[in-house]
Amino acid sequence: MSSKITIIGAGSVGSTIAYTLSQRDIASQIVLIDINKEKVDGEVMDIEQGTCFRDPVSIIGGEYEDARESDIVIITSGVARKPGQSRIELTQTNVNILKQITPEIVKAAPNALYIIVSNPVDIMTYVFTKISGLPENQIIGSGTLLDTARLRCGLSEHFGVAQKNIHAYVFGEHGDSSFIPWTGAYISGAHIDEYYQTMKSLGADIEELDREAMTEYVHKSGGKIIANKGATFYAISAAVCKLCDTLVASSDSIATVSSMMHGEYGIDDVCLSTLTLVGPNGIRGKVPMRMSKEEIEKLRASAKVLKDVIAQIEL
Structure with a gap:
């Protein structure tokens, strides 16, 4: 398998996806990107040290440009709902994060298939569809x-x-x-x-x-x-x-x-x-x-x- 998969967001969901991918034969290259560089480095080291029991796989902590030629990009970035925070407030916060990410990642990987996982996932999928400029067939929300x-x-x-x-x-x-x-x-x-x-x-x-x-x-x-x-x-x-x-x-x-x-x-x-x-x-x-x-x-x-x-x- 020669697929390259980039994951945006190294929180619990993003890092677990990276780990799960590292234990399967879906990707030969995995790129993990997050604003928290130390967290990314720790996740990559921890995951990489558990891959000696499978065929070789490349796992790196990278920047947006490292997503070049990705076959799949998975977007998990966002914040969890805080006590007292309304759904609309949470939605706007995560939409704003997505608006920052989108032009950077699309520029690096315009031909990738995009999986939107960030919540609220249907709203985030809609926003990404509207602002990315990508054909709709390339945009897939994890949905239900x-x-x-x-x-x-x-x-x-x-x-x-x-x-x-x-x-x-x-x-x-x-x-x-x-x-x-x-x-x-x-x-x-x-x-x-x-x-x-x-x-x-x-x-x-x-x-x-x-x-x-x-x-x-x-x-x-x-x-x-x-x-x-x-x-x-x-x-x-x-x-x-x-x-x-x-x-x-x-x-x-x-x-x-x-x-x-x-x-x-x-x-x-x-x-x-x-x-x-x-x-x-x-x-x-x-x-x-x-x-x-x-x-x-x-x-x-x-x-x-x-x-x-x-x-x-x-x-």
Whole structure:
């Protein structure tokens, strides 16, 4: 693998992504960039000293110019929400950081595929799309990849079946207005309701799925992890590295990533997550999924939440 991946931001998420990439065969070159040079040097040394158990990989702490010829750039920069700080205040702070980063990194790596991870990720993806000047296919927000992973984890535990057999998704924003389109939730080829009935007929000791409880599990997981350990970074790192794997693969895959909407489901000029065809050329387009009228309205409501925030920030 000869891919070069640059990560902007050496906080918990950025450094964990760098470490996870260093243990996989996705990249042969990893560049970590952060304003805190000492933190970068420490992370690089720590990660590099654990790579003797794999094929050689180059890991450096660099400047923006070191991102030249990157295949993928991952942006994780931003600050966490402080006590008493409103969501709008946090959003504007992180937007301002992104506005400083964008011209520097785009100048160095204009042909890279960009993965936006910084929160609020849908707003940040929208802002980057508007100010970067890059084609939209090169811009991919991590979106509800993590939410979808949390959903599949919860469904796997409930039904006692491998996560790889579960095809269910979280749509909308990466936030409280996200929702699960249960119309398209399947375990292998069977809808989850059919699967439940099949398992009951086979004598399985299994309870009927509480959809509201499962939605709450997805919504509250992040907050619970933060309350218990201070931050979330392992699962999002795994999700982003899987996305990197998709971007260097030989064919496209379908994922719930955030990208600009252009009239799909009656939604325009906002970034959020639906089924998206993504691969070595970035985003190829949206994949329509059959949804009920109620589910489409939930998606539109999620879009409105994001648009209301966008209307209050300074681009």
